[in-house]
Amino acid sequence: MLIIGEKLSIIAKRVREAMMKKDKGPIQEIATRQWKEGSGIIDANIGPAEDGGEELMQWMVTSIQEVVPLPVCLDTTNFKAIEAGLKVHNNQWGKPLVNSTSNDPERFPILELGAKYDCNVIGLTVGKGGLPADAEERAAIAAEIMGRAMEYGLSLDNLYLDPLVLQIATSQDHARHVIDAIKMFREMNDPPMKTVVGLSNISNGCPKTLRPILNKYFYIMLAEAGLTSAIADAHEMAEAEQEKALVTEVLAGRQIADAAKMAEISKTIDVIMGRTLYAHSYLEM
Amino acid sequence: MAYTAPKETYPGKVYSVTIGTGDRAATLGGENVLPFHSFEGETPNRPLVAFEIQDVPPADWPENIRKVFAGVSDDPVTWAKYCQNELKAKAIALRLVGTHPDRENRSAEDAAKTVRDVLAAINVPLIILGSNHAEKDSVILVAVAEAAKDKNCIIGKAQEANYKTIAAAAMANNHKLVAMSELDINLSKQLNILITQMGFEKERVITDPMCSALGYGLEYTYSVMERIRLAALTQNDQTMQQPLLADVGMYVWKVKETQASESDLPQWGSAEERGILWEAETATALMIAGAELLIMRHPKAAAAVESVIEELV
Numbered sequence: 026m027l028i029i030g031e032k033l034s035i036i037a038k039r040v041r042e043a044m045m046k047k048d049k050g051p052i053q054e055i056a057t058r059q060w061k062e063g064s065g066i067i068d069a070n071i072g073p074a075e076d077g078g079e080e081l082m083q084w085m086v087t088s089i090q091e092v093v094p095l096p097v098c099l100d101t102t103n104f105k106a107i108e109a110g111l112k113v114h115n116n117q118w119g120k121p122l123v124n125s126t127s128n129d130p131e132r133f134p135i136l137e138l139g140a141k142y143d144c145n146v147i148g149l150t151v152g153k154g155g156l157p158a159d160a161e162e163r164a165a166i167a168a169e170i171m172g173r174a175m176e177y178g179l180s181l182d183n184l185y186l187d188p189l190v191l192q193i194a195t196s197q198d199h200a201r202h203v204i205d206a207i208k209m210f211r212e213m214n215d216p217p218m219k220t221v222v223g224l225s226n227i228s229n230g231c232p233k234t235l236r237p238i239l240n241k242y243f244y245i246m247l248a249e250a251g252l253t254s255a256i257a258d259a260h261e262m263a264e265a266e267q268e269k270a271l272v273t274e275v276l277a278g279r280q281i282a283d284a285a286k287m288a289e290i291s292k293t294i295d296v297i298m299g300r301t302l303y304a305h306s307y308l309e310m
Numbered sequence: 311m312a313y314t315a316p317k318e319t320y321p322g323k324v325y326s327v328t329i330g331t332g333d334r335a336a337t338l339g340g341e342n343v344l345p346f347h348s349f350e351g352e353t354p355n356r357p358l359v360a361f362e363i364q365d366v367p368p369a370d371w372p373e374n375i376r377k378v379f380a381g382v383s384d385d386p387v388t389w390a391k392y393c394q395n396e397l398k399a400k401a402i403a404l405r406l407v408g409t410h411p412d413r414e415n416r417s418a419e420d421a422a423k424t425v426r427d428v429l430a431a432i433n434v435p436l437i438i439l440g441s442n443h444a445e446k447d448s449v450i451l452v453a454v455a456e457a458a459k460d461k462n463c464i465i466g467k468a469q470e471a472n473y474k475t476i477a478a479a480a481m482a483n484n485h486k487l488v489a490m491s492e493l494d495i496n497l498s499k500q501l502n503i504l505i506t507q508m509g510f511e512k513e514r515v516i517t518d519p520m521c522s523a524l525g526y527g528l529e530y531t532y533s534v535m536e537r538i539r540l541a542a543l544t545q546n547d548q549t550m551q552q553p554l555l556a557d558v559g560m561y562v563w564k565v566k567e568t569q570a571s572e573s574d575l576p577q578w579g580s581a582e583e584r585g586i587l588w589e590a591e592t593a594t595a596l597m598i599a600g601a602e603l604l605i606m607r608h609p610k611a612a613a614a615v616e617s618v619i620e621e622l623v
Binding site: 194195197300301302303304305306309310 | 494495496497499500503504507537541545547548549550
């Protein structure tokens with residue numbers, strides 16, 4: 026599993042302030058930590074970055090790659106900022122990843138960039154009109170994006186299909202649709218298509234104590250379904266790898282010795298699979 | 311071979327909740343099937359229609375509903391008696407809208423007196439509702455719960471912001487409790503969990519997922535109610551097995567279709583008939599979705615709903 030370290034995001038206050046002040050210290054510290062925790066790519070989420078996006082992305086890419094021998098995921102809706110980032114990216118550490126294209130014609134130029142710079146591109150399975158309702162719609166959109174990629178000269182090997190993880194607190198049914206979509210995406214090509222998720226969005230809006238639990242078990246379930254990469258907290262995912270054996274046991278319908286852990290895992294699986302209705306206190310019931 | 315109709319059975323069941331005291335006590339819920347699916351299982355109780363009255367004259371109601379209660383609605387006791395004795399109401403919902411700080415801002419003592427007076431005048435079950443001002447309700451509903459001690463009323467509405475005090479008062483005075491959340495099934499479940507975690511029995515809660523009128527988001531309320539009921543029946547979710555409340559009248563009689571006059575919109579036809587139909591349609595839809603308790607205003611709309619119930623049971 027390839028972990029794309031999620032921590033360098035403009036949503037985080039400390040990162041945002043460092044970006045504004047162009048203070049490399051915190052950026053490099055966080056990038057280094059994520060590398061040591063097992064990230065294989067470092068996400069650089071600069072938001073929409075309408076003003077100064079190009080310069081900011083170049084600064085992010087070079088700051089990160091000064092200290093970490095990894096490729097960067099260029100995460101912004103600003104097309105020019107992505108291209109600027111690609112120009113300075115050091116491909117010695119691997120191909121950059123671009124987040125993202127979709128089935129919205131406005132996002133097709135990203136595929137062109139992907140072909141031009143021979144980089145990896147995330148294809149988010151949404152179209153122009155609203156969110157996909159289920160796994161089948163996600164797969165149908167994925168097929169369109171794959172066709173479009175070939176048309177623009179981007180190898181399918183460079184395309185990472187993203188089924189769009191939604192918040193379990195408000196869109197519970199989508200959790201299992203995402204798992205099913207990962208299975209479907211894999212079958213859409215031989216060799217199987219690469220897949221990616223923005224993992225932590227599953228627990229967005231949930232109480233703080235619940236977030237790592239949902240993130241980790243959802244990750245394990247997605248891994249079982251064949252997920253190949255995740256934009257996630259590398260530290261949390263390392264923990265998930267440790268708990269994988271236990272969760273796999275429960276998923277297979279077997280009991281584990283630790284009763285409290287058994288309850289935590291099985292209740293969380295039930296919520297993810299839509300067998301019990303989500304509420305913030307579901308673990309207490 | 312003779313045809314046998316397939317039957318859906320479910321592991322879960324809606325709690326039976328009895329309100330009121332004596333001969334006129336009423337019971338809601340108790341079914342183990344989808345609404346009106348009596349051919350598949352038990353449906354021991356009919357949905358209950360409660361007539362809405364207020365602690366202050368209904369000056370803000372549209373003329374077509376106000377005129378029905380002309381002469382009685384100046385006084386909640388007269389109004390309550392009229393609903394019980396003349397309109398044959400099986401339950402009454404007293405909304406203490408006059409306690410709202412932006413309205414008459416009536417005190418807790420005034421509200422408690424109104425409740426005592428109304429209770430003395432009727433023998434059908436009473437539902438006591440605040441003004442939906444979270445802060446003021448937590449004072450008013452505590453006082454009225456005490457004033458109505460042991461009368462087995464429904465007190466409401468408890469929301470996320472004030473459920474602790476209101477649930478405690480309902481518990482101390484042996485009432486049932488309306489738990490209201492705003493059109494979100496997950497928050498509805500969460501509120502029920504929080505209330506029961508205080509020691510309030512889950513079988514004494516009525517769930518209000520928030521009403522909306524036909525044309526103004528009815529489908530959202532419908533969908534949330536339907537999903538709550540499916541969680542109760544198919545998943546045997548004990549936090550979602552409470553009877554459901556549809557607070558219909560208040561939402562219906564403020565929309566354009568019940569307010570607009572015939573002179574403004576002649577193409578819409580009789581304003582009075584339109585209002586009655588709007589309330590009856592909204593209530594019927596929500597009853598089909600799973601509502602067991604309907605709070606309504608117009609006697610003709612209530613009668614129409616009763617005749618639908620009669621046809622369906």
